[in-house]
Amino acid sequence: MKPRIGMIAKCAFPEEIASSILAAGGIPVLIPIQASPQLAPDYISMVEGLLVPGGEDVTPFLYGQDPCAKVTISYQDKDQFEIALIKEAIKQNKPIFGICRGQQIINVALGGTLIQDIPSCLPDAVCHKQDGVAKTEPIHRVYLEKDEYLEVLFGHREIDANSLHHQSIDRLADGLKVAARTADGIIEGIESEDGRIFGVQWHPELLYTQYPHFLKLFSRLIELAGQ
Numbered sequence: 677m678k679p680r681i682g683m684i685a686k687c688a689f690p691e692e693i694a695s696s697i698l699a700a701g702g703i704p705v706l707i708p709i710q711a712s713p714q715l716a717p718d719y720i721s722m723v724e725g726l727l728v729p730g731g732e733d734v735t736p737f738l739y740g741q742d743p744c745a746k747v748t749i750s751y752q753d754k755d756q757f758e759i760a761l762i763k764e765a766i767k768q769n770k771p772i773f774g775i776c777r778g779q780q781i782i783n784v785a786l787g788g789t790l791i792q793d794i795p796s797c798l799p800d801a802v803c804h805k806q807d808g809v810a811k812t813e814p815i816h817r818v819y820l821e822k823d824e825y826l827e828v829l830f831g832h833r834e835i836d837a838n839s840l841h842h843q844s845i846d847r848l849a850d851g852l853k854v855a856a857r858t859a860d861g862i863i864e865g866i867e868s869e870d871g872r873i874f875g876v877q878w879h880p881e882l883l884y885t886q887y888p889h890f891l892k893l894f895s896r897l898i899e900l901a902g903q
């Protein structure tokens with residue numbers, strides 16, 4: 677039986693996420709956001725892995741901050757349910773792959789913080805929000821840390837990726853390490869010490885049809901879920 681991969685139903689690019697899971701040999705299973713955090717054990721029991729996709733900003737209260745003016749849409753109920761799913765997946769030792777907001781909320785679930793708005797906090801940062809450039813095209817270079825999972829996976833120290841975010845990880849949670857950054861120092865990839873939790877800040881689900889190497893990220897999740 678193919679590994680079943682849970683993904684929250686309301687997210688950025690749900691069709692592309694589901695297609696990526698299917699293309700990598702998994703079965704996407706939608707988890708409704710109406711569910712309460714108490715049901716996280718039931719939902720996680722139904723799947724072999726968890727994909728935490730992109731979406732709105734994470735509610736700053738959840739990492740101990742008031743929102744800055746650039747934080748517009750956030751849904752605290754959804755955030756709390758997703759954090760419960762992440763914690764439960766860790767408890768049940770099921771692998772987790774986070775994309776964009778997914779990588780950020782994994783960091784928040786484990787006790788880290790976020791940069792609420794990159795252009796306000798780091799005016800000289802690389803442009804991380806590609807407006808007017810197709811989302812299916814890379815826009816900035818990502819530098820992969822030597823011997824970390826992304827370098828091993830892609831076999832290069834540098835790759836080019838798309839970028840659709842104005843937030844990013846600030847203080848990294850205990851138990852996570854940096855796997856990639858852009859030239860401005862923004863964290864673009866993370867992994868847990870045991871390798872069963874990993875994330876990227878870009879959107880491989882929008883890139884893999886034209887740039888097939890990005891499917892390797894989904895294959896890694898399916899592989900871990902099948903073990």
Ligand code: MN
Nearest residue numbers: 804838839877
């Ligand atoms: Mn970026």
